[in-house]
Amino acid sequence: MKISLDSITKYADLDKKKDARLRNVSFEAEQGEFVSIHVKTSKEKRALNELFELDMFGAEGKVTLDGRDIGKLKPRRLSKLRRENVGYVYSEPNLIQHMSVYKNATLPLKYRHDISDDYPALYKYAMTQCGFSEKAADELKNKPAKELDFIAAFKTALARAVINDPDILVAEEPTDELSGTEAGEVLGLLTKQNVLGRTLILITSDWYTANWADRIIKIRDGAIEEEIITNLV
Numbered sequence: 001m002k003i004s005l006d007s008i009t010k011y012a013d014l015d016k017k018k019d020a021r022l023r024n025v026s027f028e029a030e031q032g033e034f035v036s037i038h039v040k041t042s043k044e045k046r047a048l049n050e051l052f053e054l055d056m057f058g059a060e061g062k063v064t065l066d067g068r069d070i071g072k073l074k075p076r077r078l079s080k081l082r083r084e085n086v087g088y089v090y091s092e093p094n095l096i097q098h099m100s101v102y103k104n105a106t107l108p109l110k111y112r113h114d115i116s117d118d119y120p121a122l123y124k125y126a127m128t129q130c131g132f133s134e135k136a137a138d139e140l141k142n143k144p145a146k147e148l149d150f151i152a153a154f155k156t157a158l159a160r161a162v163i164n165d166p167d168i169l170v171a172e173e174p175t176d177e178l179s180g181t182e183a184g185e186v187l188g189l190l191t192k193q194n195v196l197g198r199t200l201i202l203i204t205s206d207w208y209t210a211n212w213a214d215r216i217i218k219i220r221d222g223a224i225e226e227e228i229i230t231n232l233v
Contacts, residue, residue, distance in 0.1 A: 001066045001085060001167035001199065003052075004028040008061035010047040021047035023222040025061075029201055031167065034194045036202040036213035044219055045172065048203050052170045054082045066167075083111055086168045087161030087198075089190075091176035093153040095145035095160075102141045105159040112164065126159035129196065131189050150178075154186055158193075168199040175209045187212050 010022040021043040029035045039045050051063055054070045063070050065085065070078060095104045105126055106119050127137035132155060145153065154174075161169060171190055175183035191212060194200040202213060210216050216228040 002028060002030050002064075003066075003168060003199065003201075004062075004064045005051065006062040006064070008051065008059055008063065010051065010060075011058040012043070013058065019043075021222055022051075022219070025219070025222075025224055027217055027224065027227070029168075029199050031199055032194070032197055034191070034200045034202075034212075034214045035217065036204060036210040036215070037217045037219060038207065038210040039203065039205055039219045044222060045203055045205065047222075048219075049170075049172055052086065052201065052203075053088070054078055054086070083108065084164055085166050086170060087164065087166040089154075089158055089161050089169070089171045089174060091173035093145075093150075093157035095148070095153055095157060097144065097146040099145055100142050101145060101148070101156050104145050105156055105163060107160060108164050122163055123159075126163040127155070129162060129193070130158040131155045131192075132159075151182060151185060155189065158189060162193065162198075166198065168201065169193050170201045170203070172203045173205070173209075174202065175204070175206055183209070 006026050008022055008025045009020055012019040012021060037048060039048070050057065051059065054063065054065070056063065056071045065081060068081070070081070073081065102123055106123050109119055109122060124134060124137055128134055132140070140152070145156065148156065169190070174186050174190060178186065187209065190200060190202070202209060204210050211230055214230055216230060218225045218228065
C-alpha cells in the first residue's frame with residue numbers, strides 16, 4: 001500500500017492559519033519501502049504524526065492512501081482504514097500498565113468486527129513476528145505490563161501495532177533516549193517488519209536512526225530540504 005503527501009501545508013491553527021509547521025511538502029512511500037523523515041523540531045514531528053494518523057486538521061493539500069484521498073472519506077470509513085492498514089509505535093510503549101501483556105497486544109482486535117474470535121492465535125502470530133519466541137510469548141501472556149523491561153515492553157507495543165497485519169508501520173522517535181545497544185535492537189525489530197513486506201516510515205530527529213532507512217527525507221523549517229538515498233546496493 002502506497003501513501004502519498006501532495007503539496008501539504010500544515011498549520012497549528014485551522015482558522016488563523018499561522019505557524020505553518022509543514023510547508024508545501026510532497027513525497028510518496030511505496031509499498032514495502034523503508035523511508036525515514038529527519039526533522040529538527042517537535043512541531044514538524046507532531047504535524048507529520050497527525051498526517052500519518054490520517055488527521056487532516058489544519059492541513060492544505062492532499063494525503064492519499066492506496067489512491068484514496070483521505071480528506072474525502074467519511075469518519076467511519078477513515079477510522080476503519082487507519083485501524084486496519086496503518087500501525088503506530090512511539091518513543092514510549094504506552095502500554096496499559098495494569099493490564100496483561102496478552103490484553104495489551106490484542107487490544108486493537110476489540111475494534112474489529114470482521115475477524116474470528118481466535119485471539120490466542122493472533123496474539124502468538126504478532127508476538128513471534130516482533131522478537132518473542134513462542135515460549136516467551138506464552139510465559140508473558142498473563143504478566144502485567146508494568147513488570148516488563150523496556151525492550152519487552154517495546155516488543156509488546158510493536159505486536160499491538162502489527163496484530164491487524166497493517167500494510168504500513170509508522171514509528172515516531174523509536175530510539176529516543178535509548179542506549180546504543182537498545183537502539184540497535186529496536187531498529188533491528190522495526191527493520192524486520194520492513195523485510196516482512198510492510199512499508200516502514202520513521203519520523204526522527206536522530207541522524208543515526210534516520211540512516212537505517214533506504215531513503216531519508218530531510219525537513220528543515222517545515223519544508224523538504226533534500227532526499228538522500230542510503231541503499232546504493
